[in-house]
Amino acid sequence: MGQAKGFNVAVVGATGAVGQQMIQTLENRNFPIAKLTLLSSARSAGKTVTYKGEEITIQEAKPESFEGIDIALFSAGGSVSLELAPEAAKRGAICVDNTSAFRMDPNVPLVVPEVNEADLHQHNGIIANPNCSTIQMVVALEPVRQKYGLNKVIVSTYQAVSGSGAVAIEELAEQTKAIVNGENFEPKILPVKSDKKHYQIAFNAIPQIDKFQDNGFTYEEMKMINETKKIMHLPELSVAATCVRIPVATGHSESVYFEIDQPGVNASEIKALLENAPGVVLQDDPSEQVYPMPADCVGKNDVFVGRIRNDLDNEKGFHMWVVSDNLLKGAAWNSVQIAESLIKLGLVK
Structure with a gap:
């Protein structure tokens, strides 16, 4: 599971429209993943999603789900992000959040890589993805x-x-x-x-x-x-x-x-x-x-x-x-792009 192999990535809200696009975008970009963890609410847990021809079972998102995760992409609604992103960050994951929960928080960078990639240096474990429009x-x-x-x-x-x-x-x-x-x-x-x-x-x-x-x-x-x-x-x-x-x-x-x-x-x-x-x-x-x-x-x-x-x-x-x-640049692709920028800037441990 060394660095050369890639990073441990979690997608929260894996069954939603944006979550699905995130998984697809990670695959299309050939994102360097060692292990992909798919998380959702209890009612979607147990479903499977195919990633690069491999069936991955979706698990219920809990604070302990983020042990050992390097990058967590969130798109499961603001209340889920407010509850779990700080827990994920506490466990060392960098969270890219696609809800409005943290966007206007002065301690959270709000990033579009083409515009303000340098703001990623100021992150405290959570980065907000702006509104699609x-x-x-x-x-x-x-x-x-x-x-x-x-x-x-x-x-x-x-x-x-x-x-x-x-x-x-x-x-x-x-x-x-x-x-x-x-x-x-x-x-x-x-x-x-x-x-x-x-x-x-x-x-x-x-x-x-x-x-x-x-x-x-x-x-x-x-x-x-x-x-x-x-x-x-x-x-x-x-x-x-x-x-x-x-x-x-x-x-x-x-x-x-x-x-x-x-x-x-x-x-x-x-x-x-x-x-x-x-x-x-x-x-x-x-x-x-x-x-x-x-x-x-x-x-x-x-x-x-x-x-x-x-x-x-x-x-x-x-x-x-x-x-x-709006589901790609407006959501999934901008999130994955932020993750790519984090790697490029050497911000992911």
Whole structure:
């Protein structure tokens, strides 16, 4: 089990949509694993998952499950992370947490490797993976910030239902069938399972993701606002978000308006910058109707950017369209990428 052989890795929430993608991503990346431990709630324990042709039995996640684990990837809900990540860290594991539990904790780095990989040096055993819609936006904005400065961001999102889990994908499919066949249906999941009312998602757009706060913004919108400032180390950055759920299974889209510090920059310079940016694929040729779409980004790790143009009234303002697979770059791939960065930086014992 020496270092050359790899690391002992645990995935918590192994049966969920993101947990499944994490396992798949570890396999696709040929991540250096000596032993893979799959953990979940008691009700999923005993199920098996195939990793590199080998059947692995899922065990119930308990504090002692993390003895001897080097890296633990968490995606089993905030309450599980709050309970078990500190226990795992106490036992020497470095936790990469995909819930919102620790994101705004000042002692926990919130990391997108293309943007703020160096923050990993500050970890105290727990690293937070940002919200899916925040991740793809900051990957597209960071190269712009580095070269031209950034002082304002206004984003409207077009988010896929898989962000609410497999049950939401099922609900979208069932409602679509019901409407096409003229049958009745009763919404039960979206916009928020635990909220008072539920609305149709098929052939509809719901301007609510997560619950509303007293300021009129939803939690999802506040996550994008606060996380962007933290990841970019720009507490004074002006950010506003409107988050909308649309009837797409996988792949979040975003319309992003941003203002830079430097005058006299044109859209072609921003395009050239993003064409060579890490983790970004530029798809931007209006004359040929080339632009990113969620249907084309499923199963891909990158962030796709297009429709880059100067604002017509503000010379420092620009618009762009950003699309990414919310289960991959928005969750599983960013988590595994953080783990790869930890190894690269020599932070895993």
